[in-house]
Amino acid sequence: MTMDLYNRRIVEAAKRARERGRLADADVSVTRDNPLCGDRITLDLRFEGERIAALGLRVRGCLLTEAAATLLAERGVGATPRELWRAQEDLRRLLAGEAGEPVWPELAMFRPVAGVKSRHECVLLPFEAAAEALARGRAERA
Amino acid sequence: MALDVAAMRRNFPIFAHQPPPFHYLDNAATGQICAAAxxxxxxxxxxxxxxxxxxxxxxxxxxxxxxxxxxxxxxxxxxxxxxxxxxxxxxxxxxxxxxxxxxxxxxxxxxxxxxxxxxxxxxxxxxxxxxxxxxxxxxxxxxxxxxxxxxxxxxxxxxxxxxxxxxxxxxxxxxxxxxxxxxxxxxxxxxxxxxxxxxxxxxxxxxxxxxxxxxxxxxxxxxxxxxxxxxxxxxxxxxxxxxxxxxxxxxxxxxxxxxxxxxxxxxxxxxxxxxxxxxxxxxxxxxxxxxGLDWQAILAHEKRLTARLIAGLEALPGLRLIGPRDLDDRYGVVAFEVAGVHAHDVCQLLDGFGVCTRGGHHCAQPLMDAFGTVATVRASLAPYNDADDIDALLEGLEQVIRILR
The missing domain is CATH 3.40.640.10 (Type I PLP-dependent aspartate aminotransferase-like (Major domain))
Structure with missing residues (x-):
C-alpha cells in the first residue's frame, strides 16, 4: 500500500512541479494552506474568455501535493472552469474509493491514496486552490 | 537496575494487538494506554x-x-x-x-x-x-x-x-x-x-x-x-x-x-x-x-535510546536535527528534516516498515518559522521503546532516502 502511494508516475509528476514557476501577468492568484502540515500552494491563472490560458504555480508541499499540482498545470491550460470542476469532483470520487474513469485519465494515479484518509487533502489542495481562483476570476469578470 | 522493556511492554495491551513489525514512536502525540488505565x-x-x-x-x-x-x-x-x-x-x-x-x-x-x-x-x-x-x-x-x-x-x-x-x-x-x-x-x-x-x-x-x-x-x-x-x-x-x-x-x-x-x-x-x-x-x-515505577531506570533507558537515535540520525546524509544534540535537560522527543524530502512522505514510507512517526508542523508553526521550515519528522520515546525501535527507524530512513531522493 505504502509503495503504491509512491508509484513512478506520482514521483515523476512531483519532480515536474519543481520546474514550474509563477505567472508574471496573472489575472488571479490564490494561496492555499494545508492546515495539517503547513504545506502551501500559490496558483496563478490567466484567462482568455472563459478558458484558462496560462497557469503558474509554486508548491511547498509533499510529493502528493506536488504531483497533483503538476497534473493540474499540465491538464488545466485550455480547460474551461466546468472541465476543471468536473476533474475536481472526479478526484473526490476517486479518493472516496468510487469506481469509474475520471475525466482526466491521469487522475487515476492517485487511486492508491483512497485508502489513506489523512493524505486526501494533500492531493486535493491544488484543486481547491484552482476552484477558489476560478470563483474569484468569475467574480472579477462579472 | 536496567529497565526490563519486555516486562514493561506487558503493561501495554497494544503490543498484544499489533502484529510486528510495530515500532511506535509517536508518543508525544499520544502514549499507548497502560493496562491499569x-x-x-x-x-x-x-x-x-x-x-x-x-x-x-x-x-x-x-x-x-x-x-x-x-x-x-x-x-x-x-x-x-x-x-x-x-x-x-x-x-x-x-x-x-x-x-x-x-x-x-x-x-x-x-x-x-x-x-x-x-x-x-x-x-x-x-x-x-x-x-x-x-x-x-x-x-x-x-x-x-x-x-x-x-x-x-x-x-x-x-x-x-x-x-x-x-x-x-x-x-x-x-x-x-x-x-x-x-x-x-x-x-x-x-x-x-x-x-x-x-x-x-x-x-x-x-x-x-x-x-x-x-x-x-x-x-x-x-x-x-x-x-x-x-x-x-x-x-x-x-x-x-x-x-x-x-x-x-x-x-x-x-x-x-x-x-x-x-x-x-x-x-x-x-x-x-x-x-x-x-x-x-x-x-x-x-x-x-x-x-510506582523505577524512574531512575526509565530515564536512563530513554536517555540511552535518545543518544542512539541522535547519533544514528547525524550519521545519515542530509539530516538536520531541530533540537538539542545534548542529552541533559531534554526528553526523548527528536525532530528532524530530511533534505529534499517532505516530512509526510518520510512518515508515510516509514509506516511501510512498521515505524510510526509524526510528520508536520506539530502544532508549532511559530517554531517551524524560526527554523525556516514548514514540517519536520518527529520520533518520540516512551518506556516501552527499545533499541530495535530506534534501529528500525534509522534503517527505514536509509531506505526512504534511497527511494525518494
Missing part, C-alpha cells in the same frame, strides 16, 4: 457506570468515590499541596483555555502576555484570543539554535505590563526542558502569573509542581498512558480561591435562583457538567501506576 476505564463503563457528585445510591456513590480518588491520585503524582488544587478537565487544550478565561479580568488594555516560539498552538491561541478580548499585546520569547527557550534578557521580555507568562515545560518538537526558575523569578518580580504547559513533561515521571513556582500547570491524561478525553489543570490554591468560574452549568454551583447563582468552591466551580468520568478514572489509574 484500560482496566479502570472498561470496569467503570461496563460494570460501575453512574454519574458522579449527585446520586446517593451505591453505584453512584462508588463512582463519586472513585472520581475523588482519581483527583487524589493526580494530586499525588503532580505533587500538589492538596487535591482541591487539581481541576479535572478534558485535556491540556481545555485546561489552557480555561486558564485564559478565568484570568481575563487580570489583563487590561495595553498589558502584555508573554508566550514563546517553542509553544504548541494550544499555549498560543487561547492567549491571543484573550489579548484580543482585552486589548492586550502578545509578546514571545525566542528560541536558541539548539531549540531551547532563549532566556537571555528576561528583564526586557517580562516588564511591569506583563500580566501572564505562558510557557511549555517540555517542547513537543525539540524535547527541550524549560528552566522555569529564572522565568518564575522574573515573573514574580513584576507580579505576573506563570502558566505552564506540562503535556510533554508528565509522561516522564512524577513531579513537584508546588516547588516549580508556577501558578497554573496543564496536562493531558492520554500522553501519560491514560485514555483520551481527560486532563488536569493544577492551580495554586491561593490563586484558585480568587478566580471566577469558566463554564456555567450543573455541578459548579452552590445555589441557583432565577435571578442569580452562587458558585461552588474550587475545584467544582471549574467543573461544569458531567465530567469525562471513565477517562478521568483511567488517568488516575495511570498516575498511580506510573508513580
Amino acid at each position: 484500560a482496566e479502570a476505564l472498561t470496569t467503570f463503563e461496563t460494570a460501575g457506570r453512574a454519574n458522579v457528585k449527585r446520586g446517593v445510591y451505591r453505584l453512584a456513590d462508588r463512582a463519586t468515590q472513585a472520581f475523588a480518588e482519581a483527583r487524589e491520585r493526580m494530586a499525588a503524582y503532580l505533587g500538589a499541596t492538596r487535591p482541591e488544587e487539581v481541576i479535572l478537565t478534558s485535556g491540556t487544550t481545555f485546561g489552557l483555555n480555561l486558564a485564559a478565561h478565568v484570568l481575563e479580568a487580570r489583563v487590561g488594555p495595553g498589558d502584555a502576555i508573554l508566550v514563546s516560539r517553542l509553544e504548541h498552538h494550544s499555549n498560543i491561541v487561547p492567549w491571543q484570543m484573550l489579548a484580543e478580548r482585552r486589548g492586550a499585546r502578545i509578546r514571545a520569547l525566542g528560541v536558541t539554535e539548539e531549540g531551547r527557550l532563549d532566556l537571555r534578557d528576561l528583564e526586557a521580555a517580562i516588564d511591569r505590563r506583563t500580566r501572564i507568562v505562558a510557557v511549555t515545560h517540555c517542547s513537543n518538537v525539540t524535547g527541550a526542558v524549560t528552566d522555569l526558575a529564572p522565568l518564575v523569578a522574573r515573573a514574580r518580580a513584576v507580579g505576573a502569573l506563570v502558566v505552564v504547559d506540562g503535556a510533554q513533561r508528565v509522561p516522564h515521571g512524577p513531579l513537584e509542581v508546588a516547588s516549580l513556582g508556577c501558578d497554573i500547570y496543564a496536562l493531558s491524561g492520554h500522553k501519560m498512558f491514560g485514555a483520551t478525553g481527560a486532563g488536569a489543570l493544577w492551580i495554586r490554591h491561593d490563586l484558585l480561591e480568587t478566580l471566577p468560574p469558566f463554564l456555567g452549568g450543573g455541578e459548579m454551583i452552590s445555589r441557583v435562583t432565577i435571578e442569580e447563582s452562587r458558585y461552588a468552591p474550587p475545584p467544582h466551580r471549574f467543573e461544569a457538567g458531567t465530567p469525562p468520568i471513565g477517562p478521568v478514572l483511567a488517568m488516575g489509574a495511570a498516575a498511580d501506576w506510573l508513580a
Whole structure:
C-alpha cells in the first residue's frame, strides 16, 4: 500500500512541479494552506474568455501535493472552469474509493491514496486552490 | 537496575494487538494506554457506570468515590499541596483555555502576555484570543539554535505590563526542558502569573509542581498512558480561591435562583457538567501506576535510546536535527528534516516498515518559522521503546532516502 502511494508516475509528476514557476501577468492568484502540515500552494491563472490560458504555480508541499499540482498545470491550460470542476469532483470520487474513469485519465494515479484518509487533502489542495481562483476570476469578470 | 522493556511492554495491551513489525514512536502525540488505565476505564463503563457528585445510591456513590480518588491520585503524582488544587478537565487544550478565561479580568488594555516560539498552538491561541478580548499585546520569547527557550534578557521580555507568562515545560518538537526558575523569578518580580504547559513533561515521571513556582500547570491524561478525553489543570490554591468560574452549568454551583447563582468552591466551580468520568478514572489509574515505577531506570533507558537515535540520525546524509544534540535537560522527543524530502512522505514510507512517526508542523508553526521550515519528522520515546525501535527507524530512513531522493 505504502509503495503504491509512491508509484513512478506520482514521483515523476512531483519532480515536474519543481520546474514550474509563477505567472508574471496573472489575472488571479490564490494561496492555499494545508492546515495539517503547513504545506502551501500559490496558483496563478490567466484567462482568455472563459478558458484558462496560462497557469503558474509554486508548491511547498509533499510529493502528493506536488504531483497533483503538476497534473493540474499540465491538464488545466485550455480547460474551461466546468472541465476543471468536473476533474475536481472526479478526484473526490476517486479518493472516496468510487469506481469509474475520471475525466482526466491521469487522475487515476492517485487511486492508491483512497485508502489513506489523512493524505486526501494533500492531493486535493491544488484543486481547491484552482476552484477558489476560478470563483474569484468569475467574480472579477462579472 | 536496567529497565526490563519486555516486562514493561506487558503493561501495554497494544503490543498484544499489533502484529510486528510495530515500532511506535509517536508518543508525544499520544502514549499507548497502560493496562491499569484500560482496566479502570472498561470496569467503570461496563460494570460501575453512574454519574458522579449527585446520586446517593451505591453505584453512584462508588463512582463519586472513585472520581475523588482519581483527583487524589493526580494530586499525588503532580505533587500538589492538596487535591482541591487539581481541576479535572478534558485535556491540556481545555485546561489552557480555561486558564485564559478565568484570568481575563487580570489583563487590561495595553498589558502584555508573554508566550514563546517553542509553544504548541494550544499555549498560543487561547492567549491571543484573550489579548484580543482585552486589548492586550502578545509578546514571545525566542528560541536558541539548539531549540531551547532563549532566556537571555528576561528583564526586557517580562516588564511591569506583563500580566501572564505562558510557557511549555517540555517542547513537543525539540524535547527541550524549560528552566522555569529564572522565568518564575522574573515573573514574580513584576507580579505576573506563570502558566505552564506540562503535556510533554508528565509522561516522564512524577513531579513537584508546588516547588516549580508556577501558578497554573496543564496536562493531558492520554500522553501519560491514560485514555483520551481527560486532563488536569493544577492551580495554586491561593490563586484558585480568587478566580471566577469558566463554564456555567450543573455541578459548579452552590445555589441557583432565577435571578442569580452562587458558585461552588474550587475545584467544582471549574467543573461544569458531567465530567469525562471513565477517562478521568483511567488517568488516575495511570498516575498511580506510573508513580510506582523505577524512574531512575526509565530515564536512563530513554536517555540511552535518545543518544542512539541522535547519533544514528547525524550519521545519515542530509539530516538536520531541530533540537538539542545534548542529552541533559531534554526528553526523548527528536525532530528532524530530511533534505529534499517532505516530512509526510518520510512518515508515510516509514509506516511501510512498521515505524510510526509524526510528520508536520506539530502544532508549532511559530517554531517551524524560526527554523525556516514548514514540517519536520518527529520520533518520540516512551518506556516501552527499545533499541530495535530506534534501529528500525534509522534503517527505514536509509531506505526512504534511497527511494525518494
